[in-house]
Amino acid sequence: MPCETKTWLFLPLLLLVANCMQHSVHGKPEVPCLFIFGDSLSDNGNNNNLVTSTKSNYKPYGIDFPTGPTGRFTNGPTTVDIISQLLGFENFIPPFANTSDSDILKGVNYASAAAGIRVESGTHMGADISLAVQFANHIAIVSKIAAKLGGFHKAAKHLNKCLYYVNIGNNDYINNYFLPEIYPTSHFYTPERYAKVLIDQLSLYLQGLQDFGARKYVLVGMGLIGCTPNAISTRGTNGACVEEENAAAIIFNNKLKSSVQKFNHKFSADSKFIFINSTAGSLGNSLGFKVLNASCCKTGAHGLCIRDQIPCQNRNEYIFWDEFHPTKAANIFTAFASYNASNPAFTYPIDIKHLVQSF
Structure with a gap:
């Protein structure tokens, strides 16, 4: 994957982002609460105590995170961690697995590595918290919020103001559809039909969130899953991306994008959905990352970092930390x-900043 290196662009933008993050955390958050649903791209510790091989609560994960390894599948904060800082939250949103001493009125992170929209996705690696269970966990939290605020009506008024971030679907392909030796879905569905089944199932959960007070939603599209180091090394040809996987991701994204328009008319008048195109494959060419198709850490089972191995030193030049994240x-x-x-290519039709300003 050729890339023109633009280091003159990288560092100024990095400093600009850091400055904006630093500036945002000193005032009142732009939203009172943030609820996060998803997979390993957003997981911040929910898998730590599960019987699964998809864990990241060990070094070198978290090597650049203030408290070290936490269960995040990267060297520092996740994308939604950083978004929460940009929104003005002083602390990161806590994982559901560790909310005992947390202020749940500010939100909860339900995301779980290997989880998918479909219950079976990723389960060949052990336990995970599927979207169905994440939704059930949210209902439990809503009950606790109602108890704190004095009833479900008051809880709903609070939840109406919250932001709901949903980034899930990758494992329904990486750890389901494209593993025909384990999961039969590719035998039953064409990529077009499978994407529709996933979006239809997702819409049911969104309707459930609506019934429990949700009004503002960020729905994140899939990345170019055929361009991960794992896909390239196991299924690619001469270092090229796997176009079959990328094509499936694009189909899913297109259906999710068009569904967002439908959701904005289907749900209550005060509801708002936006679609975020989080295609990491475009980052390298536009921002000058030097290493686009290899992981920064040494990897082993399931493409995850090998415990306690020393990662690359020039990690700001890498897109990928391990073979997926x-x-x-x-x-x-x-x-x-x-x-x-x-970067207008990331968002449709508006961005998070304008969404929260519509409260």
Whole structure:
């Protein structure tokens, strides 16, 4: 994957993002609460105590995170961590697995590595928290919020003001559809039909969130899954991306994008959905990352970092931390672009900043 290196662009943008993050955390958050649904791109510790091989609570994960390894599948904060800072939250949104001493009125992160929209996705690697269970966990949190605020009506008024971030679907392809030796879905569905089944199922959960007070939603599209180091090394040809996988991701994204328009008319008048195109494959060419198709850390089972191995030193030049997940540097650019559309290719039809201003 050729790339023209533009280091003259990289560092100024990195400093700009850091400055905006630093500036945002000193005032009142732009939204009172943030609820996060998703997979390993957003997981911040929910898988730590599960019986699964998809864990990241060990070094070198978290090597650039203030407290070290936490269960995040990157070297620093995730994209949604950074978005939360840009929104003005002083602390990161806590994982559902560790909310006992947390202020749940400010939100909860339900994301789980290997999880998908379909319950079976990713389960060959062990336990995960599927979107169905994440939704059930949210209902439990809503009940606790109602108890804190004095009833479900007051809870709903609070939840009406929250932001709901949903980034899920990758494992329905990487750890389901494109593993025909384990999962039968590719035998039953064409890519077009499979994407529709996933979007239809997702819409049911969104309707459920609506019934429990949700009004503002950020729906994140899939990345170019055929351009991950894992896809390239296992299925690619001469270092090229796997176009079959990318094509499936694009079909899913197109259907999700068109569904967002339908959701904005289908749900209540005060509801608003936006679609974020988080295609990491465009970052390298536009921002000058030097290494686009290799992981920064040494990887082993399931493409994850090998425990306690020393990673690359020039990690700000890498798109990928392990064989699937972006580095802190890539997450920063994706988060900043999603928040204020600094790169119009990322967002549709508006960005997160304008969404929260519509409250």
